[in-house]
Amino acid sequence: MAQEHKLEIFRGTLKFKSNTQKIWGVLIFLTLVTIVEVVLGIYKPEFLMHSWIAPFEGGLLATLGNLFLSPIIYMKPLNLIFIVLTIVKAYYITWDFMHMRDETGALRRMVVWTGVFLVCYLIFILLQEGGYIQGVYENGFIKTDF
Numbered sequence: 001m002a003q004e005h006k007l008e009i010f011r012g013t014l015k016f017k018s019n020t021q022k023i024w025g026v027l028i029f030l031t032l033v034t035i036v037e038v039v040l041g042i043y044k045p046e047f048l049m050h051s052w053i054a055p056f057e058g059g060l061l062a063t064l065g066n067l068f069l070s071p072i073i074y075m076k077p078l079n080l081i082f083i084v085l086t087i088v089k090a091y092y093i094t095w096d097f098m099h100m101r102d103e104t105g106a107l108r109r110m111v112v113w114t115g116v117f118l119v120c121y122l123i124f125i126l127l128q129e130g131g132y133i134q135g136v137y138e139n140g141f142i143k144t145d146f
Contacts, residue, residue: 007019007021007022008022009022009025009026009029009092009096022096023096023097026092026096026097029092030089030092030093033085033088033089034089036085037082037085037086040078040081040082041082044078045078047077048076048077048078048081049076049078050076051074051075051076051077052077053069053073053074055074094111
């Protein structure tokens with residue numbers, strides 16, 4: 001017995017009559033997002049190439065604010081736009097083309113949390129290895145002498 005697929009996107013805002021129409025609709029949406037990314041990557045508008053907010057100065061609260069806000073707020077807006085558009089594309093590819101919306105909640109959580117765990121692990125490993133390499137360069141290319 002075939003399972004019926006949900007034929008709407010954008011949380012029910014846009015509804016389609018058949019699965020083929022839905023596939024074409026999602027494909028057109030993903031194509032438009034990719035075109036926006038390519039155009040922004042080629043032209044790189046000047047107003048998106050500089051951070052809009054300057055880091056805070058002085059004191060413990062300013063240091064803590066800079067520490068927590070620096071990965072996102074002080075980033076170039078163009079980079080932030082690229083990250084958001086990439087996440088949107090990954091979401092719709094997984095949600096519609098891989099039919100994740102038709103799966104049970106447990107399977108969806110398992111897929112998402114596995115990815116989140118692996119990304120966090122990758123960040124941890126990159127920071128650890130980066131610290132090691134920095135130590136190698138600071139100590140004259142020799143970390144330990146066996």
